[in-house]
Amino acid sequence: MAPNTPAHEQRRVTVTPLVRAHGVGFSALGLVIFGVAIFLWLINAPLPTAAYGLLYIASAVLIFLGSAKVFEPPVSLEITPEAIRYCHRRGHWQITWENIVRYDVPRVHRGLELDEVPYIGFALRDIEPLLAEIAPRLAVYLLSEQRHLLVVALRHERPDIQDYSPYFEVPDRFVAASGKIYKGVQAMFATRCTHFRELLGYDLFVPVSALDRPPDDFLRWLKALQNTRT
Numbered sequence: 172m173a174p175n176t177p178a179h180e181q182r183r184v185t186v187t188p189l190v191r192a193h194g195v196g197f198s199a200l201g202l203v204i205f206g207v208a209i210f211l212w213l214i215n216a217p218l219p220t221a222a223y224g225l226l227y228i229a230s231a232v233l234i235f236l237g238s239a240k241v242f243e244p245p246v247s248l249e250i251t252p253e254a255i256r257y258c259h260r261r262g263h264w265q266i267t268w269e270n271i272v273r274y275d276v277p278r279v280h281r282g283l284e285l286d287e288v289p290y291i292g293f294a295l296r297d298i299e300p301l302l303a304e305i306a307p308r309l310a311v312y313l314l315s316e317q318r319h320l321l322v323v324a325l326r327h328e329r330p331d332i333q334d335y336s337p338y339f340e341v342p343d344r345f346v347a348a349s350g351k352i353y354k355g356v357q358a359m360f361a362t363r364c365t366h367f368r369e370l371l372g373y374d375l376f377v378p379v380s381a382l383d384r385p386p387d388d389f390l391r392w393l394k395a396l397q398n399t400r401t
Contacts, residue, residue, distance in 0.1 A: 184396065186248035188381045205230035247381035250393075252400035255293075257377055262306020266375065268397060270296050276386050277371040279327035288323060291386060292373025298364055299347050301375065302357045310360040314341070317363070317376065324370035338366050 208226035211218060249256040256265040272294040278285040295301060318339075325335055345358035345365075353361055364374040382389045 182400070183249060183251045185246045186250070186381070186383045187245055188247045189383055201230045201232070248377070250396055257381070259309055259312070261312045262309030264301060264305040264309060264375070266293060266295060266301060266304075268400065270300055272296055274373075274393065275390065277373055277376070279323060279371070281327060286327075287386075288320060288371075289379040289386075290320065290376040291379070291382070291389065292367075292371060293375040293377075294368065294372060295374045297348070298361055298374060299349060299351065301364075302347075302353060302361055305357075305360065307356050310356050314356075314359060314363055317367075320376065321363070321366065321370075324367070328370045 204226055208223060208230065211226075212223060246258055249258065252268070254265050254267045255271075256263055274291060274293045276287045277290055277292040278287050280286075321338060325332065325338060341359045341362050343355055343358050345353045345361040347353060347361070367376070368374050379386050384392070
């Protein structure tokens with residue numbers, strides 16, 4: 172480490188999601204399939220028209236999915252002794268270590284068993300610093316992207332509820348514990364976090380697709396960073 176580098180920068184670690192590396196493979200496979208289809212067409216291979224159509228569609232889908240993954244930010248998480256920062260192409264959020272109560276893989280009840288969901292959940296002491304930090308575009312995206320997680324949580328944790336509308340018709344006004352009133356996107360995101368805390372025990376979630384290793388390994392690594400951050 173450079174002697175003039177600040178201590179908090181020296182101890183900054185980053186996470187490059189595995190899904191980004193998979194994107195290169197998808198794109199390459201799509202290009203290979205497209206090349207094979209063109210070659211077969213040039214040599215007049217006796218294939219039905221539908222077969223060529225399927226090859227072209229498969230190559231297009233793979234190239235599209237691969238490109239979408241490749242153009243994700245190269246770093247999904249930045250971790251320092253002070254905070255954890257989640258990076259997304261639509262913005263970021265940041266939480267300090269002192270504001271974290273616990274973190275783990277959330278689980279839902281399926282009969283007498285517990286099933287894990289593909290996220291790392293963070294329970295926070297105070298949601299207001301998050302509301303001040305999160306990018307509005309990211310908050311809007313998460314409200315939409317995590318609807319399926321809310322559906323899973325409601326289905327397994329509150330099967331007795333007949334009317335789910337309070338969980339999906341999110342109000343645009345939220346009164347924080349401090350008494351401060353939030354409106355608009357901040358209020359909607361805060362309300363959704365409250366619902367998740369009620370159902371799953373966590374306010375904030377990072378998808379496992381943003382990790383660079385299996386969830387259990389990531390949790391052990393994160394705990395080790397937390398234990399050595401001082």
